Amino acid sequence: MSTTAVYSAPPNPRKRASVACNGCRVKRTKCDGSQPRCSACYDRQQDCEYTQAESNRKRHTNAYINALEARVASLEKQLAQRNGDPGTPDSAKGSSNCDHEEVTFVSTTQASQPDPNSTTSEEDMDDLTHALGCFTLGEIGELRYFGASSNFSIIHNHAIKVPSSIQARNRGIEAANNMPDFITPSDEMRDHLLEIFWRWQNSWQYIVPRELFVRDLYVEKNGRYCTPSLMAAILAMSSRYSPRLELRTDPDDANTAGEAFAAQAKTMLHYECEAPTTSTVQATALLGLYWATIDNEGLGFMYIGMATRMAMNLGLHCDCSPYASKGLVSDDDVEARNVTFWGVYVLDKYVNRGALTRFEN
Structure with a gap:
């Protein structure tokens, strides 16, 4: 008596979702993102929940990306101008007094040069105050300001964590x-x-x-x-x-x-x-x-x-x-x-x- 082997088709490979459910994220296992329960949670017979806010890999908004691209283009243009004209005076090299401008950037609305005839130190202090104030971009592309009294105005941008x-x-x-x-x-x-x-x-x-x-x-x-x-x-x-x-x-x-x-x-x-x-x-x-x-x-x-x-x-x-x-x-x-x-x-x-x-x- 001859026997015929019956082969079942291999199951479909488990897909991997861009955002894993909470259970798979904790166990560090692959998640196929199925709704209402992914395959892993179904096998484990446990609840399956997705919390988008907990993912650190979420995509930034278009406004934020466009603002960064515009900032990069502006910095590249300034760099090209500096390299092309070594004799450019300091006043034409931008009004920023911060050395690090990846995202944080100093307000260009600084006070004008103090009057040479003025003997008061108040204008000098105002110039310094305006020079140290700086902006940073928020999560949705809005401006966030750090004044001169804030230490955030003189440190690297990556050290500044703007709340969401x-x-x-x-x-x-x-x-x-x-x-x-x-x-x-x-x-x-x-x-x-x-x-x-x-x-x-x-x-x-x-x-x-x-x-x-x-x-x-x-x-x-x-x-x-x-x-x-x-x-x-x-x-x-x-x-x-x-x-x-x-x-x-x-x-x-x-x-x-x-x-x-x-x-x-x-x-x-x-x-x-x-x-x-x-x-x-x-x-x-x-x-x-x-x-x-x-x-x-x-x-x-x-x-x-x-x-x-x-x-x-x-x-x-x-x-x-x-x-x-x-x-x-x-x-x-x-x-x-x-x-x-x-x-x-x-x-x-x-x-x-x-x-x-x-x-x-």
Whole structure:
């Protein structure tokens, strides 16, 4: 009796995912990335979870890559000019006083040469202060500023670890979503409150650039100029002008209008302050205005002071238009930074905090 050997086709080779699940990452085994459970976790009969935020190999954003490419091109051009013209004076060799410029770069908005007729040392100190201040690029291509008093302004860039604004924002959103009284306004309610904000609030206290915000909200939807925390702060402030009773936590108390939105913004800003962006400054300033309007001036002034400090931390007081001409930042970012800084500056003067005293950039 003859026997026929039966051969089964070899199983398909196990694929390897670009991002392994948590279990395979801990055990350092190959992961095929199958959903809802990868093959390895299925064989081990264990739960399979993917946490993208824990991967250190995640791809940088296009804005960050484009900013780096523009910076490299600018440095190559400067190097070519120096090599081609050995007699170039120092003033034409760039205004940077830092030796290491891979990503961190010194502001070109330095003070002009001191007046030879001046005998005071104050101008010399200002020149040195401006020379040592420097910028670095954040995770999504935004500028982060380190002033002269910071040791980060004179050390190698790779020693500077800028916190992730995206991760901080996501933690704030998650915390707000877990609030028991979290509410999501309808599109009609949102647009109603936004119209009130543009007409009655932002028209005199100009902090949020309307065109950039609206374009991000309805068209681009990338969360650069319209963030959840900023939206919540705007809705909280606008609710003060709206006659709709559903915006109040207590229908009989007008001071409770927008209270739920303010609580959501406060929760999100608690996390965003770890890695603030321009929109974080805007949201903090508006939330400070909100607290001040409901007879809580102390808390309101504190938030406005926080917005002032964050504006300084981001270097909003510095002119970054030279970086826009080099392609390091967009013209939209320049406009957003300028609008935000002067809005916070005027607001700080309005509440008579006196935190901002002198800016020469």
